[in-house]
Amino acid sequence: MTQHVSPPRDGTGKAAPVDGPPAWRVQLGRADVRTLTLLGVLAALVLIGGITQPDSFLDTRNLQLVLTQASVIGVVTVGMTFVIVSGGIDLSVGAIVALASVWATTVATQEYGFVGILFTAVVVGVGCGLVNGVLIAFGQMVPFIATLAMLASARGLALQITDGRTQVVTVPSVLDLGERDSYVLGIPPLVLVFAAVTVIGWLVLNRTTFGRRTVAVGGNAEAARLAGIDVRRQRLYLYLLSGLCCGIAAFLLIVLAGSGQNTNGNLYELDAIAAAIIGGTLLTGGRGHILGSVLGVLIFTTITNIFALNNLQTDVQQIAKGAIIVAAVLVQRRTASTH
Amino acid sequence: MTNLPSRRGLLFGAAAVSAGVVLTGCTSNDPDDGDDKAADTQPAADDQPGKQVTIGYAGPQADHGWLNAVNDQAQKRAEKYSDVTLEVTEGSNDTAQQIGQIETLINKKVDVLVVLPADGKALTQVGLKAMRAGIPVVNLDRIFNSPQAYRCWVGGDNYGMGLNAAHYIGEKLKGKSGAKVIELAGLDNLELTQQRTKGFDDGLKNYPNIQKVARQAAEFTVESGQAKMAQLLQAQSQFDALWNHDDDQGVGALRAIEQAGRDDFLMVGGAGALSAFQAIKADSGVLKATVLYPPTMAASAIDLARALGQGKGVSGLAEFEIPSTVTCYSAVVDKENVDQYMSTGFK
Numbered sequence: 189m190t191q192h193v194s195p196p197r198d199g200t201g202k203a204a205p206v207d208g209p210p211a212w213r214v215q216l217g218r219a220d221v222r223t224l225t226l227l228g229v230l231a232a233l234v235l236i237g238g239i240t241q242p243d244s245f246l247d248t249r250n251l252q253l254v255l256t257q258a259s260v261i262g263v264v265t266v267g268m269t270f271v272i273v274s275g276g277i278d279l280s281v282g283a284i285v286a287l288a289s290v291w292a293t294t295v296a297t298q299e300y301g302f303v304g305i306l307f308t309a310v311v312v313g314v315g316c317g318l319v320n321g322v323l324i325a326f327g328q329m330v331p332f333i334a335t336l337a338m339l340a341s342a343r344g345l346a347l348q349i350t351d352g353r354t355q356v357v358t359v360p361s362v363l364d365l366g367e368r369d370s371y372v373l374g375i376p377p378l379v380l381v382f383a384a385v386t387v388i389g390w391l392v393l394n395r396t397t398f399g400r401r402t403v404a405v406g407g408n409a410e411a412a413r414l415a416g417i418d419v420r421r422q423r424l425y426l427y428l429l430s431g432l433c434c435g436i437a438a439f440l441l442i443v444l445a446g447s448g449q450n451t452n453g454n455l456y457e458l459d460a461i462a463a464a465i466i467g468g469t470l471l472t473g474g475r476g477h478i479l480g481s482v483l484g485v486l487i488f489t490t491i492t493n494i495f496a497l498n499n500l501q502t503d504v505q506q507i508a509k510g511a512i513i514v515a516a517v518l519v520q521r522r523t524a525s526t527h
Numbered sequence: 528m529t530n531l532p533s534r535r536g537l538l539f540g541a542a543a544v545s546a547g548v549v550l551t552g553c554t555s556n557d558p559d560d561g562d563d564k565a566a567d568t569q570p571a572a573d574d575q576p577g578k579q580v581t582i583g584y585a586g587p588q589a590d591h592g593w594l595n596a597v598n599d600q601a602q603k604r605a606e607k608y609s610d611v612t613l614e615v616t617e618g619s620n621d622t623a624q625q626i627g628q629i630e631t632l633i634n635k636k637v638d639v640l641v642v643l644p645a646d647g648k649a650l651t652q653v654g655l656k657a658m659r660a661g662i663p664v665v666n667l668d669r670i671f672n673s674p675q676a677y678r679c680w681v682g683g684d685n686y687g688m689g690l691n692a693a694h695y696i697g698e699k700l701k702g703k704s705g706a707k708v709i710e711l712a713g714l715d716n717l718e719l720t721q722q723r724t725k726g727f728d729d730g731l732k733n734y735p736n737i738q739k740v741a742r743q744a745a746e747f748t749v750e751s752g753q754a755k756m757a758q759l760l761q762a763q764s765q766f767d768a769l770w771n772h773d774d775d776q777g778v779g780a781l782r783a784i785e786q787a788g789r790d791d792f793l794m795v796g797g798a799g800a801l802s803a804f805q806a807i808k809a810d811s812g813v814l815k816a817t818v819l820y821p822p823t824m825a826a827s828a829i830d831l832a833r834a835l836g837q838g839k840g841v842s843g844l845a846e847f848e849i850p851s852t853v854t855c856y857s858a859v860v861d862k863e864n865v866d867q868y869m870s871t872g873f874k
Binding site: 241243244247249250253256257347351352353354356366367368441444445446447449450451452453454492493496497498499501502503 | 588589590591592594595715740741742743744746747748749750751752753754755757758759761762764775778779782785786787788800802874
């Protein structure tokens with residue numbers, strides 16, 4: 189952990205005593221305070237859910253439901269976090285999920301069964317990521333523009349493939365993965381994939397050279413280049429990684445919804461960016477937290493769940509979602525202020 | 528009271544028929560006698576080839592099963608007539624682009640325009656322009672802001688969908704006290720969603736034994752249907768019926784129902800997708816019926832446009848001209864009549 193230059197602040201924003209921060213503070217460090225804050229928000233939400241709907245909210249099935257619904261967007265958010273840490277942005281994630289899901293559910297791929305669908309979804313995701321990466325790293329395009337172009341063309345292509353139709357999956361082995369029978373110790377397979385992606389993402393970002401290079405590129409690309417990092421290749425890999433996550437997410441969505449549709453992944457880009465920012469990842473790059481992002485996703489999914497269980501209407505849900513983004517960021521500013 | 532003539536009058540749409548014709552119908556037992564009837568002086572449109580008509584068709588981007596079916600129905604119907612040439616523009620959801628396409632059709636001097644605007648209000652001006660240029664406009668589904676912008680409107684009955692869904696559910700749950708229904712609505716910021724819900728609520732008022740206990744809005748997509756339905760199922764441990772506004776999101780809703788292992792209620796869908804018809808026919812799950820929002824209205828729009836171009840009335844109506852509005856009926860399709868509708872089901 190890096191040493192703090194400015195005196196750490198406690199929850200009320202007052203400066204800590206001059207004789208130094210309490211011992212637990214030093215040990216926890218800034219990132220963990222943020223994680224604890226997010227866990228606190230999540231705990232508060234669980235409390236609200238438990239009080240308002242004790243029977244349906246505090247229920248194993250509901251826990252499984254919330255985690256399952258967080259899985260698809262969660263996997264996308266892990267990839268998005270890497271891209272944002274490097275100072276970039278990927279606006280095309282939702283469109284890539286849509287394209288990968290419709291390509292993987294066309295009649296042709298369904299003939300090849302489970303493997304065909306999984307393979308196609310991942311290949312299409314990685315392929316789109318490759319195009320993004322090449323345009324940004326070697327075409328010197330601004331990530332915002334390059335991925336915006338991918339958003340438009342991938343959605344268009346998805347529409348062209350489906351002709352606006354819903355492509356229902358008829359492969360039993362794929363559908364079975366979403367059924368209760370395939371739960372492992374009560375955990376849905378989709379959630380296991382989400383957990384695995386989270387753990388791998390955390391390890392890669394925090395414990396590998398690749399992760400350190402990503403942070404370095406996002407912190408100061410020129411300095412990273414002078415330090416001997418191949419910035420362009422690093423960027424290429426990061427958009428590939430985001431595309432790969434979209435491919436995996438597309439497969440999870442196919443299992444969940446039992447179909448591919450060109451409207452799949454609608455507004456995932458905004459949800460993923462919002463979750464990453466709530467999680468403490470800087471939109472300007474140079475700092476990111478996989479666990480924070482995942483907690484951000486869980487917070488959003490839990491809110492949606494509580495709203496639905498209490499039968500609140502869409503307009504109320506949207507207003508509250510906006511308010512919670514603002515509140516979460518404000519709370520973070522106070523508990524874990526940046527340099 | 529002799530109510531036979533008035534009943535017949537109703538059958539032929541008494542409200543739309545002129546007083547003189549009603550009088551004729553009331554005083555005569557045989558509709559074929561008399562020599563001053565409208566049908567003799569004004570030919571009704573039929574399948575016999577007539578004057579060549581060029582119809583310009585501008586529809587939205589088919590990004591949804593129903594819209595795709597609408598575009599299909601229009602083209603197939605036009606192919607049926609040897610005297611109709613259909614000029615089709617590329618579907619677009621972009622207002623400016625669709626205005627440009629319609630202006631191109633006006634410049635080509637097509638005889639009649641059929642327009643399903645991406646946004647009815649935004650395209651009112653170009654509808655007016657076509658009408659002023661002497662090209663009658665058949666406005667399909669999403670209505671223009673001004674009646675001056677179209678000669679005829681053909682569309683569905685969203686309120687009627689809700690109403691008929693409520694009546695179907697009401698009859699099924701008759702005699703069950705304390706019955707609960709839930710509603711999975713479509714995109715909440717569309718007026719049509721609000722109309723469907725209003726019709727449903729009004730219909731349910733006829734059945735005091737039924738209470739609507741929950742309503743969630745999805746987004747007309749499979750993904751949103753699955754997500755919202757999964758939550759609804761978790762929230763409501765027991766209910767008797769579900770009305771889902773749209774069969775496309777219904778694919779997702781059915782998936783959520785299957786994943787939750789629930790089969791303790793009946794489900795009524797909306798719109799009329801092929802997959803819904805097949806599920807109703809197979810009768811293997813909770814889906815027992817669907818309320819139509821018929822895509823065949825596009826075929827009817829072509830019929831009316833052809834009649835307009837040829838200066839004919841409509842077969843079955845005594846009017847000299849085609850009507851100014853046609854609202855399609857939101858029929859309930861269940862196991863009994865599903866075969867009749869199967870061919871109109873969209874993928």
